[in-house]
Amino acid sequence: MSASAATASHPTNAPSGSPARRWWVLVVLAMTQLIVVLDGTIVNIALPAAQQELELSDTQRQWVVTAYALAFGALLLLGGRIADYWGRKRTYLVGMVGFGAASAFGGFAQSGTELIIARGLQGVFAALMAPAALALLTVTFSHGRDRNTAFAVFGTVAGAGAAVGLILGGVLTEFVDWRWCLLVNVPFVIVGLIAGLILVTESKAEGDNRYDWLGAITVILGLGSLVYGFTLAEGGWGSADTIGFLALGAGLLSLFVVIEMRVAQPLLPLRIVADRVRGGAFLMQMIVGSVMIGALLYLTFHLQIVLGFPPLEAGIATLPMTVAIMIVAPIATKLLPAIGPRPLLIVGPLIAAAALVYLSRITADGDYFVQVLPALLVLGIGMAMIFVPMQNLALTGVAPHDAGAASATANASMQIGGSIGLSVFTTVYASVTDQATVTDQASQLVAFTQGYSAAFIAAAVGLVIASVIAIVCIRGRKEDLLPSGDQQAVHLG
Structure with a gap:
């Protein structure tokens, strides 16, 4: 990425x-x-x-x-x-x-x-x-x-x-x-x-290149404080440390915006994120990052800790989602110029959310082929429908001298979304498992499964929000939303 x-x-x-x-x-x-x-x-x-x-x-x-x-x-x-x-x-x-x-x-x-x-x-x-x-x-x-x-x-x-x-x-x-x-x-x-x-x-x-060190330091400390605050929320959202770090992170990121408005060579030109379509794409990438980095981590835990899969089998067991993405992505690519990105970005998150809701029905004594495999296949379909248009929209209409910063923002959105999402999902997981009554190994596995299920539901809610973001932000004619010819920018991640 x-x-x-x-x-x-x-x-x-x-x-x-x-x-x-x-x-x-x-x-x-x-x-x-x-x-x-x-x-x-x-x-x-x-x-x-x-x-x-x-x-x-x-x-x-x-x-x-x-x-x-x-x-x-x-x-x-x-x-x-x-x-x-x-x-x-x-x-x-x-x-x-x-x-x-x-x-x-x-x-x-x-x-x-x-x-x-x-x-x-x-x-x-x-x-x-x-x-x-x-x-x-x-x-x-x-x-x-x-x-x-x-x-x-x-x-x-x-x-x-x-x-x-x-x-x-x-x-x-x-x-x-x-x-x-x-x-x-x-x-x-x-x-x-x-x-x-x-x-x-x-x-x-070429040219006079000056680093925006103040902006860099501010955004790094701001994101670090925000993620750490979400991590502390595992011990309670109302604690002074949780509120303090979340507030500090929000304040530093607000200061970063002010700095970027005033410096001659900003780390992140605000015109990149101010555009409604691109801003919506960045927000969606944060949510997708939270699912791909955060929620799926708990799936690997379920496969190994609860279902008892050896490490290699656990890795192979996640492949159906990747296969589904690779099959559906070319289809979505062909559909994109015909129907535009908006329908795919509205429907894709809802399909992926439905898969996570199905995955939340896992039990400690459940079967992989019944409870996990169908969800992974459907999740792959939904994610492929998101990836293809979202990557294009992240750089649509970006001027050549802003393309690098826009691409970096898109990738950073995915990674930071994963960090915040993992913190939130861990908090949700811990709040459920802490309330469970554990008397033996079997009840412990049940408690783990309930925690994983709660994390999957939280991720599904995030994807529904992503669909709403697409409805609100991804507007315009498909010809205007899709880059073409020499103006097409490249985003990988």
Whole structure:
């Protein structure tokens, strides 16, 4: 899930060379995208084993996922600017080194705190590495059919990364050790570094480029306070700490808006989010991120902890949703120019919400093929109907010099939505399980299942809200809503 302001600038020293060399650059950059997306899900399958070995609390378990998504999402805008201003190759290489070091640190973590810190550092360096990779791809394939092919490959890798993460996480956890879900990044990083040094040419934006450091610091602290406040809500929404951090986060984000209105080169030009259609798409991406990152984590817990699936089987058991997305996405792509994005964005969330409601009917002694599989297939159908138009709308009508910031905002919305959603779902889960009467292992599994069910219902409510957002915000003629020709912007994630 990556973005950059690369499309927003005129590159200098753009990568050049033989056509064969350009395709090798694509292979390297696509591998980078795979690592970034894969790491958002690979630890999901490993978490039960890691929790048991490191004696993590449920809150710490949540933060193993949240730390990566939050750091990644909060720093994406700044990462894109650093890549453009400092140099895309340089930023890419530094991001790779840092990501590899953070992965190694996490693989040898001896406590929950160390693991959470490692995941946060992974997110920090992913926010450098991912935007730089997309920026390099943009200047390497600047136009024509080769550009379309390159971005199609890059997007396919991004879409498959989450599924690969679940499967690979299952294989490594079951047959090697959960720590290899982090250590596996190291050989990829080494290959990426060597290939990047040999194949990639430096490029950067021209002109007087100034960093909006005040805006960057404000938005990072604001998002961090907001997510942490939601995490504290597990202990009660009325506590002083919960209210304080939520208020602090809201205040800092309001200050960020004021700063962006006044600085000459804002981190996020407000005209990007002020547009009703794009703003609606960003809000929907936050909700979709909460479902894909937050709610589905509890599905992997149900499969392993309650149904007793080994890690590999748990990873494979989630594949039907991915298969459904891959089958329906091309159909939705063909429907898009015919009916426009609005019907898909209204109906898609409702279909996905219905799937989550069905999934909430799980029981501790239930059958996967009856209670889970149908829901995953329907959820995949609904998500495919959302993904296709939502990605296009995120950049529709964006001026070329704003395309990078808009793409970063879209990706950041997904990651931050996942962080906040996971915090909310954890609070809902904890409020249900804390009230359950647990006398033995069987009653404990029942309590877990009730908590997971409540989280699925909360996610379904979010998707219904997404449908309402589409009704209110996604308005206009389909010809105006869909980019065409040379104006079409690219968003991957």
